Amino acid sequence: MQNKSVIFTLSSVACAMILVAGGYFAGRYVASAQPSVPQVAGTASLPSAGQKVLYWHDPMVPQQHFDKPGKSPFMDMPLVPVYAQDNQRPGLAIDPAMQQSLGIRFATVRQTEVQTRMEVIGTTQFDESLAEVIQTRATGYITQLYANAPQQRVHRGDPIASLFVPEWLPAQEEYLALKRGGLGTAILNDSKAKMRALSIPAELITALDKTGKVQNNLLISAPHDGVVSELNVRDGAMVAPGQTLAKINGLGKLWLEIDIPEALATQVQVGMQVVATPANQPNRTVHGEIQQILPQINGSSRTLQARLIIDNANDEWVPGMLMRVQLTKTAGKLGLLVPSDAIISTGKRTVVIVRNHDGRLQPANVTLGGEVGEETEILSGLQAGEQVVASGQFLIDSEASLKSVMPRIDGAEAAVNNSPTQGSVSAVRQHPSVDNTTLIKTYQSTGVIEQVTPDSITLSHEAVPALQWPAMTMMYKKPASAEFEAFKQGDKVNFSFIADGDGWQLTRMTTAGGAKP
Missing domain, CATH: 2.40.50.100 (RNA polymerase II/Efflux pump adaptor protein, barrel-sandwich hybrid domain)
Known part of the structure; x- marks a missing residue:
């Protein structure tokens, strides 16, 4: 009887082991039957919870879209998701960590009493009324x-x-x-x-x-x-x-004649306070107020002249001295001020990048007043308490154009008008190989030629901050086979390039020393 119990116990243990082994191999079989998910380094490619992903792309080749996450076929980096919310909400959302890496700094629009103040140049002259x-x-x-x-x-x-x-x-x-x-x-x-x-x-x-x-x-x-x-x-x-x-x-009194740039001529008034300092003697000052504004712009210097009389009874000053002059309007007014670095002038309009209540960034058209020290008065386009980007605007502009979620700072209006923006601060220009109404952004870098073929040039070049590219080796297409024939392997060059379909195309190349145009 005892032997039967032992045999039964051993049989139970053996059956349990067989069942465990069967479950293990069955699990291996089921796991192998499921499609594999690529393992992507980093968390940038993982979609956020509750957000719909439109597609994945490589930020360095934004024209190419992918329907699932994975590793970029172009660069050694994970694909980045683009969410539906990014296209539905105005402005550009940038991760706080990326804001820090881009060096983005914000400033608050403040309302304060604004005095018209400008820095100009003046010279002492004989008082002709004493001649x-x-x-x-x-x-x-x-x-x-x-x-x-x-x-x-x-x-x-x-x-x-x-x-x-x-x-x-x-x-x-x-x-x-x-x-x-x-x-x-x-x-x-x-x-x-x-x-x-x-x-x-x-x-x-x-x-x-x-x-x-x-x-x-x-x-x-x-x-x-x-x-x-x-x-x-x-x-x-x-x-x-x-x-x-x-x-x-006579030398008992002298004229201080102040040259006002033509662009500031309308802001100058009789009675404005004057503080003048000799260019080579910053500790000496002359105080007074404008007594006369001459009624004509100087044709050669394009300046308007204002004049005041300064006392020289002690022969302290001599005619011909160069003065740094600060003009201030006595009556102040309430106005909005932002750091001058926050302002972007495209030639056709002036904008600042505003941070919305939800943290997203978008450009706003503004009208400028005068400068007050390192700040500029805003006449329209902003409200007190809003936050604007004070540094890193151009990197934001590049990020926005890659993600296609915010109008180009200098290109949106020009595209509507079918004319390029002149004097653009973001290096937008027309390329001869494209239609005249198409605006193309040009990027620059410096590198060494690794290989030259009839259709392309491979370059090891420095980082391109506007595209968030690190230093790399990359192939660029030529505009034509006959272009850049003077360059050879090993040349150090400065070059410009544009996005062209699914790749990048060279537009200009010079040696680092300036030869071989």
């Missing part, structure tokens, strides 16, 4: 010139020149003869009037009356302290009536 012009009213000769060079400093009463006028002699001799003859006062007064009509100065007539001698020379003196800014005669020169002998400019 005295020395002229002669009769034909004569310079017998002696005391001020013998321009820019010579003079003081009030200093002699400038001695003038001999022959036609004054007969009138003086006639007066002396009448006086010696004892004729009446009325006749003498008539003779004096005749001398005044000949432009004989009153001081010469007085000297003639006192000394009883003919005055042969007229001494011309400086009317006030200043500088001989013009000297138009020399010793012995003959002068005619109305001829300018010299010009004396």
Whole structure:
């Protein structure tokens, strides 16, 4: 009986082992019958829960779509999913980790009292209202010139020149003869009037009356302290009536003439506060306010000139000094300010990239006011408290064009108008091999030629941040077989390329030193 129990126990154990082994092999068979799922490194290719995947793609070859995840056939990286939500919601969603790697920085639109302020250039000039012009009213000769060079400093009463006028002699001799003859006062007064009509100065007539001698020379003196800014005669020169002998400019006051760029001309007003600093002496300043705006744009410099008078009683300043000038409008107003780095000007419009309430990014058209330090006033297009991208805009633009979820910053409007955007900051241009209404983005890099074939060139090149490409070796198609014939294996080159169907095509290539265009 005991032997039967042992045999039964051993039989039960054997059956259990057979069942376990059968289950193991059956499980292996069922597992092998299921389709295998490719193992993809990283988590970027795994779809998020609750989101519908439209397709997978390689961000470096965004034109090629795949219907399932896996490894990119083009690069050593996993395919990236594109979700339906990305195409349905406005703007571009960028992972916070990628934002950090791209160096994206945000700034808040702030409302504050804005004063019109601009930085311009000015120069000190003679105050022409203090200038005295020395002229002669009769034909004569310079017998002696005391001020013998321009820019010579003079003081009030200093002699400038001695003038001999022959036609004054007969009138003086006639007066002396009448006086010696004892004729009446009325006749003498008539003779004096005749001398005044000949432009004989009153001081010469007085000297003639006192000394009883003919005055042969007229001494011309400086009317006030200043500088001989013009000297138009020399010793012995003959002068005619109305001829300018010299010009004396005073130095007690100077003009500060400010050059306003034509684009800022409408913002300048009389009464704006001025703080001027000499270019080579930053610790000295001049304070004042604009007193006059000249009514004409300078044709050569395309600037509008504003003027104010600065005191120079202590000879602190000299004409011709270059000044850095800060202009400020006294009355402030409420306005919106953003960092100047946040603004992108395409030539046809001005935009900033705004972060929506859900964190997505999209461009907004704005109208600019003046600059306030490192910030710029926004007249329309934004509201206080909104957040804008202050750095990394162009990388965002590249990411948006790869994912096709946000209009190109500089290309959307141009595409509508069938005309390329001029002066674009994102390097959009027209390529000669495509239709004139098609806008193509051009990328640049530097690398070394590894192989040249009739249809392609293989390059080992540096990273391309705009496409988030690391340094790599890649084949690029030629526009034509005859292109780039001067280049050979081993050349270090700067090159430009565009997306072309399912690959990339070279558009321009030069050696790193600038040869072989």
